[in-house]
Amino acid sequence: MPNARSAREPNIEPATDHKSTNFLAQTGLIAACYAALTFLISQVMGYLSWGLVQFRISEALTVLPLFFPAAIPGLTLGCFISNLLNLGMTGPLGMLDVVFGTLATMLGALWTYRLRAHEKIALLGPVIANALIVPAYLPLILKGLGIYTIPFTTIELETSYLLMYLFGVVSVALGQAAVVFGIGLPLVAVIRRALVPVQ
Numbered sequence: 001m002p003n004a005r006s007a008r009e010p011n012i013e014p015a016t017d018h019k020s021t022n023f024l025a026q027t028g029l030i031a032a033c034y035a036a037l038t039f040l041i042s043q044v045m046g047y048l049s050w051g052l053v054q055f056r057i058s059e060a061l062t063v064l065p066l067f068f069p070a071a072i073p074g075l076t077l078g079c080f081i082s083n084l085l086n087l088g089m090t091g092p093l094g095m096l097d098v099v100f101g102t103l104a105t106m107l108g109a110l111w112t113y114r115l116r117a118h119e120k121i122a123l124l125g126p127v128i129a130n131a132l133i134v135p136a137y138l139p140l141i142l143k144g145l146g147i148y149t150i151p152f153t154t155i156e157l158e159t160s161y162l163l164m165y166l167f168g169v170v171s172v173a174l175g176q177a178a179v180v181f182g183i184g185l186p187l188v189a190v191i192r193r194a195l196v197p198v199q
Contacts, residue, residue: 026070027077034058034078039085054134054175058082060183062105062126065113067191072109079105093144096137104133123184127176135168 037058058078064071083098104126111125139161149156155163 023070027074030071030074031077034061035081038082054172059179063184063188065109066116075109076106093141100137104129123180130176131169131173134172135165139164
């Protein structure tokens with residue numbers, strides 16, 4: 001004989017399971033897209049996709065937390081995988097990027113999600129997080145690779161860490177802003193149109 005409680009109360013487990021499954025699927029898809037795009041672009045642009053002068057096209061996906069909470073773990077995981085793949089180029093010091101680069105991406109995604117009601121301010125999150133965190137450790141990686149000067153200058157890393165950091169803050173911020181606002185904003189418009197129900 002069926003339980004009286006189960007006869008009276010609706011079973012909400014399928015809906016909960018459905019939401020969890022969707023969240024995991026979105027997380028995996030976003031992580032895969034970010035990692036694949038980063039890997040492909042690094043094959044074409046090389047140093048420009050991860051050095052002090054960065055133009056990582058996959059950072060356009062950092063607009064996704066405006067729409068999907070799953071983008072926070074998705075972008076974090078995608079960045080982690082991407083930076084692990086870069087270890088082939090950066091060597092053991094690249095673990096700094098695996099840890100702190102991933103942290104920057106996670107903080108930027110959290111900022112974007114929390115401030116999603118204010119779109120332009122929200123999209124500053126990935127720009128600021130990467131600009132402040134990434135240049136703090138990149139000089140160490142570059143030095144390990146035998147790169148001792150700030151790109152396009154004669155300023156040497158060994159005696160000018162502060163200048164290298166300040167150069168990195170500006171260059172990473174500019175590259176990140178170019179991708180997030182130049183490519184990410186049009187992506188926002190496309191996603192917004194796709195999410196509007198057809199009348």
